[in-house]
Amino acid sequence: MSPAERNYGIGDRELLAVKLALEEWRHWLEGAAHPFTWTDGEERWMKEEKRSRGGRLNVSSFQSRENRRMGGVCVDHKIREELAHCVEERGVEILGIQEHRRVHTEDPIAYNRVERCMFISASAWRNEAQAATGGVGLMLGSRARKALRRVYHHTDRILSAEFSGNPATTVIVVYSPTNVTSYDEVEKFFEDLATAVRNAPVHNFLAILGDFNARLGPEDVPFPYHDSTNRNGCYLAAFLTEHELLAANTIFRKRAGKRWTFRDRATGALRQLDYILVRRKWRNSVMNAEPYSTFCSVGSDHRVVSMRVRLSLRVSKPSPRIRYNWRAFSSDPGLQTRYTEEVRRQFLQLDREADPSSEYKRFISANEEATRLWVPKMERVRTSMRSKHPEVVVARSRVEEARLSFEREPTAESRGELNEAKQFLFRTYDTIRGEELMERVRRVQEAQGCQQYGEAWRVINEMTGRKRTKKGQVEGHTPEERVTTWTTHFHRQLRKKYNQSSQTLTSMTAPSHSESLPGQKPP
Known part of the structure; x- marks a missing residue:
């Protein structure tokens, strides 16, 4: 088997065996007395098997280079909606975004719902002309949003997120300085990125999604697009070697048209500047990585780089929540009568002499049963996109x-x-x-x-776009941090209460200056 075929799953290997067998015995099948047909049943089985196959995740990187205005009209929100459509349509669960050019000074990290996706962004910055530039972020599908554990803002160019999964996953989104930037700025960027990689747990699956503005040559990676390495490429190659990483979209043999990630709008030149980096020990989990032109409607001069990896996000199954339509119930006298009769029938079965606590629980369950039987349920309405x-x-x-x-x-x-x-x-x-x-x-x-x-x-x-204020929301990015916040809050409250009690007790027991103790003369 070839190196690519050795990465196949069990189902794909079985299908490969069928293909090879048909090729080997083709002359017998074509000349057989009974015709051999490949029915649509097998095709349906293949589609169902592919759809139900678990443990596959699509992680992608996209340099959106959003133009906030086009033709004199602001297109910011339209680009995000189109980007969310591309994410859902192509089955991308985690999308790293570079250069979104959105500035928000209130919080270092902003969370926004875009259609059915969650857009998490670190603020961009303004250059000398006060134009918004840079900015990194994440666009998450429904499963990735539920599996998200925490998001950490390292610098304006580096954002990391941790997901629950098998194994746990750490995703770092980066936007590197260009190749003409000063050496100090580039070195500072790679030092910050090295710190972010060291902070990621060793046993986590690590994926670094970014526009590195770097060209890698054949002396650094197996299948590059370029023949030589530029200055940023030298920094990136040294970074790969130091941290035992691979550029996933350079380890598969592809034709040249499936390698380039950027088209210069002025000259039409093609370059490979965007990469997805993974740890070497997870090499066999990477099934494929290559750029696609499927995000062309967004309007960027970069192509999206997608990686399919054997990885499953761990999402807890929520308990089904039933919402009752009390407004319809209040306008229907017939439902109200039947509800009252059901509660009365259940109430008559209560034992007046029994323990009040147990009878109260039975009374509550009687009301719940009557609600389930006679109050109409609200239908879930999906918002149109x-x-x-x-x-x-x-x-x-x-x-x-x-x-x-x-x-x-x-x-x-x-x-x-x-x-x-x-x-x-x-x-x-x-x-x-x-x-x-x-x-x-x-x-x-x-x-x-x-x-x-x-x-x-x-x-x-x-x-x-006004939202209800969050009430009772405990601060913290992870469950452990929220528990720590809650515990610290109660410790402070108890210590405050103890101090107040001590002061009250002291004031009650301390002698007054106007009164003298027994056996003493007043002052």
């Missing part, structure tokens, strides 16, 4: 066609058609957003006319 709107789908296909045309003939005319298609896609997002806002305004007016002010305020909060 703009990225899946039919008009957006058509606009996205137009961008894909323009991209393919530009790759076939990279002329100024085809580049203009591609930019026009991207602007049309973002204008479509604006049109749909406007329609949704008008629909919400209509709902507010209807709720106000029916004197349903709570519903009106709920829709207004949805429109403005």
Whole structure:
């Protein structure tokens, strides 16, 4: 078996054996008296087996290079929605993002919900012209979001996250200085990155996702795109050797078109600047790593680098939560009558002379049983996503066609058609957003006319993005930190209470200056 075939799972090896057997005995099958057919049952089995196969994770890195404005119009939120669509559509569970160019000075780390994904970002910074630049972040799918344990902000260029899994996983997202930056800044970046790697537990699966602005040559990695190594590449090669790491997208034999990650918009030159680094001991867990053009609708000049790895995130199964529609129950007298009869029937079975605590528990269970029987349940309604709107789908296909045309003939005319298609896609997002806002305004007016002010305020909060304040939220990134915070809080409260009691006791027992002790003369 070839080195790539040795990485196959059991199911893939069995299918490989079937393929080799068919090739070996093909002349017997073609001349057999009974025809041999490959039915759709086998195809369905292959699809089901591939879909149900666990322990596979798609970890990717993308240099989004977001332009906050395009054609004089702000497209920030539209780019994030399109990025979330690409993440969900391509099955990416953890996406490292570089140069998102979002500045938030309130908190070093910002958490935002984008459609069904979670966007975690470290703030970008401003250059001498006060333009936003840099910034790293993570876009997490539903499973990765539930498995997230903690996020740590190292520097403006380095962000790390830890996930529960088998094994536990540490992901570091980095954005390196360019190749023309001063030596001191590049050395400082790699020193900070080395500190972040040393802080990661040794037994964790470590993945470093980043735009390193580095070219690696054949003397440093097995299958590079370039013939030589530049200055940043020398730093990166030394870093790989020191920490026993591999550049995953350079260890598989690929054609040149499956290696480059960046296309220069001015000259059309192709380069390999983005890498996914893993520890050498996890080499056999990496199934494949290569760049794709599937994120072209976002508008970046980089391609997404994806790695498929044998890894499973550990997500606890939540207990099913049932939500009852009490508003429908309050407007239906028939349901109220049956609910009352059920509670009365259960109440008559109580023993008045029994222990009050046990009878109270039975009374509570009687109410729960009546609620389960006669109160209607609320249906779970999924919010519609703009990225899946039919008009957006058509606009996205137009961008894909323009991209393919530009790759076939990279002329100024085809580049203009591609930019026009991207602007049309973002204008479509604006049109749909406007329609949704008008629909919400209509709902507010209807709720106000029916004197349903709570519903009106709920829709207004949805429109403005105002969220309910967190009450009772204990600080801490991990369960252990939250327990420590809780324990420290109670220790302080008990110590404060003890000090107050001691002061009260002292004031009660201490003699007054106006009174003399027995046998003493007053002052």
